[in-house]
Amino acid sequence: MIDFFIKVKQQKAQNLPFVLYRKSNNIKLKGFFQNNDHLYFAENFEETGFVFAPFEGSQKILIPSSQSVKWEAIITSSKENDDSDFIDLEDDLAKEHFVMLVQKGIDTIAKGDFNKVVLSRKEIIDLSNFDLVSIFEKLIQNYPTAFCYCWYHPKIGLWMGATPERLLKSNNRTLHTMSLAGTQKIQGEKDVVWEKKEMEEQQFVTDFILNNLKDLTSEVSVSSPYTTQAGTLAHIKTDIEGIINHNSSLKDVVSALHPTPAVCGLPKETAKEFIIDNEGYDREYYTGFLGELNKEGFNKGEIKSDLYVNLRCMQIKDNQAYLYMGCGITKDSIPEKEWKESVNKSVTMKKILKLS
DSSP: OHHHHHHHHHHHHHHHHHHHHHHTTTEEEEEEEEESSSEEOOOOOOOOOOEEESSSSOOEEEGGGEEEEEEEEEEEOOSSSOOOOOOOOOOOOHHHHHHHHHHHHHHHHTTOOOSSSEEEEEEEESSSOOOOHHHHHHHHHHHHSSHHHHHHTTTTTEEEEOOEEEEOOOEEEEEEEEEEEEEEEOOOOOOOOOHHHHHHHHHHHHHHHHHHHHEEEEEEEEEEOOOEEETTEEHHHEEEEEEEEEOOOOHHHHHSSSOOTSSSEEEEHHHHHHHHHSOSSOOOOOOOOOEEEEEEOSSOOEEEEEEEEOOOOOEETTTEEEEEEEEEEEEOHHHHHHHHHHHHHHHHHHHHHOOO
16 A cells, blocks of 8 residues: 555645545545646536535535546555544533534424434544544544545645445446434443434434435335444444436436435425524535445446445644534434534544544
């Protein structure tokens, strides 16, 4: 991987766009290195390359395959992996603000405005001697089951993350997606037991996906909910598969899914309006999506896309890390517990920064 990371450092020194990524449970590291600093966009999702899209807005940035050099490398094992608990000191002011925000969400649900809303917060950490390559290496070594990435564009900024959630995967017209919600910290060998609130939250997401895909797909199959692990956290997951109709497009499917109730709420537009009016900051690319767009497969005629939701991520700028954490709020939410969940989620990135 040495030559690969030399290429990364050269690209960054030249202030040119690039993306590095490693899919979950995979030993292959991939990179797109754009040969100019132009901003390209995915307009109709018929383009080929790596897409990076925000939570809100139409600027879906594309690193085009035709304008990039593509590199691959095999990841070698490392002893960096650290499964020890990370102790984080709580910020009383941040806690008070988030607890009040969650309570406002619960009160609005009680009034009948929406059934669920995902509320988030931003935390800023000062950095010293930040090294992109060493941090990314720690990311991929510590989170082998996540989609890990590092994305940079001089006109947008630098983002890194280890997300457990796929938005969709398609091979020609075959579609795979997932419903992921509910969070709790894994306690050793102890069995994970889910409460009614968490099961209900996950069912909201599943129902939303099935309802929104029903006019765009056929032959839909749905798994039973099951527990999946992402780092030290457990989530409830349901797998969904189907066939995209011939009169529908990939863009139609993405528009129907994004943002899902797992990152926004239900009904979508009402929840999104509440988020924008009350969170007090711009999410930018947090809870957006990213990934391969219309990549040619090994077999002739295969066109594959593989998109992930941008969770467990951070933005790096001005020697600071901007961390983003969110929680799904329903009528049964308890503000104190939601704060604790956000703290648990912040550890994903803090642990990596601590190791550097």
